[in-house]
Amino acid sequence: xxxxxxxxxxxxxxxxxxxxxxxxxxxxxxxxxxxxxxxxxxxxxxxxxxxxxxxxxxxxxxxxxxxxxxxxxxxxxxxxxxxxxxxxxxxxxxxxxxxxxxxxxxxxxxxxxxxxxxxxxxxxxxxxxxxxxxxxxxxxxxxxxxxxxxxxxxxxxxxxxxxxxxxxxxxxxxxxxxxxxxxxxxxxxxxxxxxxxxxxxxxxxxxxxxxxxxxxxxxxxxxxxxxxxxxxxxxxxxxxxxxxxxxxxxxxxxxxxxxxxxxxxxxxxxxxxxxxxxxxxxxxxxxxxxxxxxxx
Amino acid sequence: xxxxxxxxxxxxxxxxxxxxxxxxxxxxxxxxxxxxxxxxxxxxxxxxxxxxxxxxxxxxxxxxxxxxxxxxxxxxxxxxxxxxxxxxxxxxxxxxxxxxxxxxxxxxxxxxxxxxxxxxxxxxxxxxxxxxxxxxxxxxxxxxxxxxxxxxxxxxxxxxxxxxxxxxxxxxxxxxxxxxxxxxxxxxxxxxxxxxxxxxxxxxxxxxxxxxxxxxxxxxxxxxxxxxxxxxxxxxxxxxxxxxxxxxxxxxxxxxxxxxxxxxxxxxxxxxxxxxxxxxxxxxxxxxxxxxxxxx
Numbered sequence: 001x002x003x004x005x006x007x008x009x010x011x012x013x014x015x016x017x018x019x020x021x022x023x024x025x026x027x028x029x030x031x032x033x034x035x036x037x038x039x040x041x042x043x044x045x046x047x048x049x050x051x052x053x054x055x056x057x058x059x060x061x062x063x064x065x066x067x068x069x070x071x072x073x074x075x076x077x078x079x080x081x082x083x084x085x086x087x088x089x090x091x092x093x094x095x096x097x098x099x100x101x102x103x104x105x106x107x108x109x110x111x112x113x114x115x116x117x118x119x120x121x122x123x124x125x126x127x128x129x130x131x132x133x134x135x136x137x138x139x140x141x142x143x144x145x146x147x148x149x150x151x152x153x154x155x156x157x158x159x160x161x162x163x164x165x166x167x168x169x170x171x172x173x174x175x176x177x178x179x180x181x182x183x184x185x186x187x188x189x190x191x192x193x194x195x196x197x198x199x200x201x202x203x204x205x206x207x208x209x210x211x212x213x214x215x216x217x218x219x220x221x222x223x224x225x226x227x228x229x230x231x232x233x234x235x236x237x238x239x240x241x242x243x244x245x246x247x248x249x250x251x252x253x254x255x256x257x258x259x260x261x262x263x264x265x266x267x268x269x270x271x272x273x274x275x276x277x278x279x280x281x282x283x284x285x286x287x288x289x290x291x292x293x294x295x296x
Numbered sequence: 297x298x299x300x301x302x303x304x305x306x307x308x309x310x311x312x313x314x315x316x317x318x319x320x321x322x323x324x325x326x327x328x329x330x331x332x333x334x335x336x337x338x339x340x341x342x343x344x345x346x347x348x349x350x351x352x353x354x355x356x357x358x359x360x361x362x363x364x365x366x367x368x369x370x371x372x373x374x375x376x377x378x379x380x381x382x383x384x385x386x387x388x389x390x391x392x393x394x395x396x397x398x399x400x401x402x403x404x405x406x407x408x409x410x411x412x413x414x415x416x417x418x419x420x421x422x423x424x425x426x427x428x429x430x431x432x433x434x435x436x437x438x439x440x441x442x443x444x445x446x447x448x449x450x451x452x453x454x455x456x457x458x459x460x461x462x463x464x465x466x467x468x469x470x471x472x473x474x475x476x477x478x479x480x481x482x483x484x485x486x487x488x489x490x491x492x493x494x495x496x497x498x499x500x501x502x503x504x505x506x507x508x509x510x511x512x513x514x515x516x517x518x519x520x521x522x523x524x525x526x527x528x529x530x531x532x533x534x535x536x537x538x539x540x541x542x543x544x545x546x547x548x549x550x551x552x553x554x555x556x557x558x559x560x561x562x563x564x565x566x567x568x569x570x571x572x573x574x575x576x577x578x579x580x581x582x583x584x585x586x587x588x589x590x591x592x
Contacts (some may be wrong), residue, residue, distance in 0.1 A: 012418070042414060085338060087427045090591075099310070107315070113391075117336060133381065184468045296386075
């Protein structure tokens, strides 16, 4: 059987099965015991030319995206990013100035989020490959995971979504500060970042938490970039936080005067309800499938 | 200017310059402060099809190599490997059984060295790309670095070298146990693993330590795989440890009855001497250049 027949999630399930339980596959980062107070967070993201960016994209922005994706994963766990390493697959015919621009992007976003770049590796590859590994820290009490959503939780998203692929995916803001604000001031029951599309990533929370959900179509904040509502549901690379709070915590967040960032979009319900999308008249909108971006 | 005109080490110097001092580039691993007693070690290695292995190589062995390279880096710092993450660039047309074999290799070597595989990432790539990131630990007193070689130190290698490219590079033994034995029982003044060739990697120790060296040709242990002596000097991927001990520590290691593994091959001298290779009659053998494998 070929990978394209098995699909990305079939492949991930196969690998998970081989690695066994406790492999850390199932959250945005691996969560490693460090001390009584803290966990280490470890994650990596690989970007490949013509898959995750094109040769025409500005290398400065590609560099920012490569580290930005990892920062978004650390944010989804409520953590503080600390150190990063960069593996590059480079063509001998690539211009040196392109590598310089790539690194300028990596270093600039690294500085913004106080991440130290501590080495990496270089190999030879026809197409540009960038793999960023990142190490972060999170206090045990502030750790956010995909599991933990409870019936009655309100579902929030940290910004407008959809249409990222038309440009924003190269220049998004990883929600590290927002995530830290949330985990320090609220009891976050579950959290993930939207990298594969709202429905697919909500699906991960529901699966890990063993719950269902109702989404209210008119509450989902559509980005100006989105060309259709479906793009907010199925398109990936928004890199916004998707999280759930108990009703009382949610009220506290919604009432907050400064809150212009966190949009309530639905509610966690019993697993048997599945995933339901409702319009303003309470009519059920058929969901094609809780799918989104897949590499295969 | 193109990368192939600048060369691999020119490129690394450029990146080092951009990252600034204290970037951790300059040892086999990034050395990160953890506690009074311990450092964290972080490193990554990227393998690309047709550069670091071929499509004909057994995926099981390619998997073992991918984690093995990282283990060798942790060993070179005297550390204990703990956690690894695997980023894969995969073609949709690759067979699922090939990925399974690749992971079987990764998991088998992981088990041998008690490394837990804790997640990773997948992207789409025509050619197979494997990037392994590894996290390890080393006690401050046991940390080995490239810097620290002293005049009068004896230079050792942990096994026979040369000709690895004919097959051993896919099935080598990362010297984690040997390195732990050394740092726990001897004062190791400097250490590196031979990944780019004996002379080039010794060159790294000499540069970081600000020293020169004399190597004795007839003491260099040639692998049965090597087709010429030059292959022991210039060919990469031996993944043996190259380290230096003071003369008294060296005597202790050489006298050891169980010692069949550590070969003394030369001596650290003043920087002004450069790097000298002597034959059994004390004649100087011209070194082409302390060069070895370079990707560009």
